[in-house]
Amino acid sequence: MWFEPKIVFEVVLLILFLNQSSAIKYRFNFENEGVFSDCANEPRSVKNMEGLADLSEMTFKYNMEFVALSGNITYIWDIQPGDRVQCDIQVFRFDRGSWLPTILSLSIADMCSKLYDESQYWYKSWTKNIINIDEIKDKCVYPGTKAIHKSFDLDIVIEISGLPWRGLHKMIFRFKAFDSKNVIRPTSICFAIVGEIERM
DSSP states (O other), rough: OOHHHHHHHHHHHHHHHHHHHOOOEEEEEEETTEEEESSSOOOEEOOOHHHHHOOOOOEEETTTTTEEEEEEEOOSSSSOOOOOEEEEEEEEETTEEEEEEEEEEESSGGGGGTOTTTSSHHHHHHHGGGGTTTHHHHTTOOOOOOEEEEEEEEEEEEESSSSSOOOOOOOOOOEEEEOOTTTTOOOOEEEEEEEEEOOO
């Protein structure tokens, strides 16, 4: 495949610019005191956060910059132990009355293998605070699994190079489960986290 020299030159300049730009720190300030919001216009087979987990034993205390969490969550999603769970995350920004996609997205084909990986961002901000990891690390988000948390602050700080990121954003999380034959389960999960991104 051939590319025009001008296009190649522009791509190289962009890569050099991004590599030399120092990363800027941003904080995600939660809009919803309960952290989680429902996805819009989903079919009945798509469940919200309450379809993934029972949060009745979890306490959320809202502070403009972070949410203080304590307690336990029990997974209730109707999937089977051994299912492969795929997680897709997409970030949108609110502009002129509409949610527009950004370049920030992530797809994890096997979330169960990454959930307690110490190099992952969510481990540093969430799963490292689960005190019974050794007991549940092989149980993923299978129904009946209870994650017991010590009290911690959910404070999302990200570093991004290049263009500035500000304003109202939302992260959409989608979970799909596949059986041993790679057939998708009939129900999936979708929830959103909405908040204002501010430069630190």
